[in-house]
Amino acid sequence: MKPIYAKPPWGSRAAFQVRKDYFDVLDTKWHYHSEYELAFIRYPYGKRIAGKSICTFENSDLVFYGPNIPHAWSHEQFLGKSEVQKHNAGLSNYAIVVHFSESCFGESFFSIPEMNAIQAVLTKSSRGLVVQGTSKAKIADWMEQMVANTGSKRVVLLLQILEELAVAKELSLLSSAGYWDNLNxxxxxxxxxxxxxxxxxxxxxxxxxxxxxxxxxxxxxxxxxxxxxxxxxxxxxxxxxxxxxxxxxxxxxxxxxxxxxxxxxxxxxxxxxxxxxxxxxxxxxxxxxxxxxxxxxxxx
The missing domain is CATH 1.10.10.60 (Homeodomain-like)
Incomplete structure (x- = not known):
């Protein structure tokens, strides 16, 4: 399986995309794209590959990716361990994914002084960020609300999430800086x-x-x-x-x-x-x- 450039399917007028996908077994294609991605995965035990980072997670995973970081999730156990059982508990496994571009609210929106803290976290996301602790719980809940709402409420929730990421204490960098920089x-x-x-x-x-x-x-x-x-x-x-x-x-x-x-x-x-x-x-x-x-x- 070759990694692919994945272009999110944008709505005709939406500034950004939100979707919730249910699945039995976690297995995404290894891919990258030019948009930012916020992904919450609910799954008993899985493996995440992002840049040069290879990690397992239990129960759930919340990651914020900057543009062009190659990434994937898998249900496979980590090296040397037997494969996990397939889970089918009434579609209890799911992913909520948000895709947005830096110009989704206008070319210079994130460059205004009031957005300095958010701009800093957008820059950090070029290495991928794993979110833990209380911030993870808050953001996961807001992402659920984004799925349930439309219109301006979604915009408010996205900005709320970005503001939380800007002040979150339990953030871990995933990959080396500039992994995909300056590639045509x-x-x-x-x-x-x-x-x-x-x-x-x-x-x-x-x-x-x-x-x-x-x-x-x-x-x-x-x-x-x-x-x-x-x-x-x-x-x-x-x-x-x-x-x-x-x-x-x-x-x-x-x-x-x-x-x-x-x-x-x-x-x-x-x-x-x-x-x-x-x-x-x-x-x-x-x-x-x-x-x-x-x-x-x-x-x-």
Whole structure:
């Protein structure tokens, strides 16, 4: 399955789009688009891929994406775990999605002084934002209200949501800055194909010849092209994917560090420790200790 450019189906006069989709099994195409997206997913257990971030979630997920961040959700369990059961509880699983452009209320609306805080969160969304805590509950409720209402009430609710995002304390950045910056349409399609291949194969040994073939390029031309677009070598990029995946597994705290090392694609623990520290600045053991400390503090 290739990632696709997904153009939201706009209404004839609507400034932005809101929809609620019910489903049995969570499985969206890996895609990107030029609009902002606010998505609330209600599902027992799933996996989210956004940029170079690969994370699992339980019960629900609320994410705010800036333009051109490739993303998808899946019902599959995380690496090394068995697949979840299919759920069918009277259409209890659903997604509420809001798409809007920066000019939806006029070309300069978000540039006026009163919108400075909201403009800041729009800029942050270029890396993707996960919303947690009380802000998540408020925004999910307002999104439900957006589905139930029409007209000016929807406009008020969207601005209310953006204002809440601007002051929310429990926001997490998902991906590296500028992942898709300055790509033309042809580049975006080609990089989507490359990225899809990497997402599906980063835990394995990736042969340069094979991935270059995905991009219809020679190996040497591919290396130059990839470095120019990502500012990283293929090896550095793959190591980042592996380390980001390892962080999720370390946070789950179900497997040993050695098990995680091999699960994400490193072939020995010393290399894993070295690459992890290059990306995160600390060792996997220190990362796990820090996460446990944060969890213990929050549970007090």
């Amino acid at each position: 349409d042809h580049d975006a399609i080609r990089m989507s194909s490359i990225y899809e291949y990497l997402i599906r194969n980063f835990t394995k040994d990736i042969a340069l010849d094979e991935i270059a073939e995905q991009a219809h390029m020679s190996p040497s031309a591919f290396c130059r092209y990839f470095k120019a677009r990502t500012k990283r070598t293929l090896k550095e990029f793959v190591n980042e994917l592996r380390v980001n995946c390892a962080c999720q597994l370390l946070e789950e705290n179900r497997n040993s560090i050695t098990q995680i090392c091999f699960e994400v694609g490193f072939n020995n623990i010393s290399n894993f420790n070295r690459r992890f520290k290059e990306v995160r600045g600390i060792t996997p053991q220190q990362y796990r200790i820090n996460i446990i400390g944060i969890h213990n503090k929050n549970s007090v």
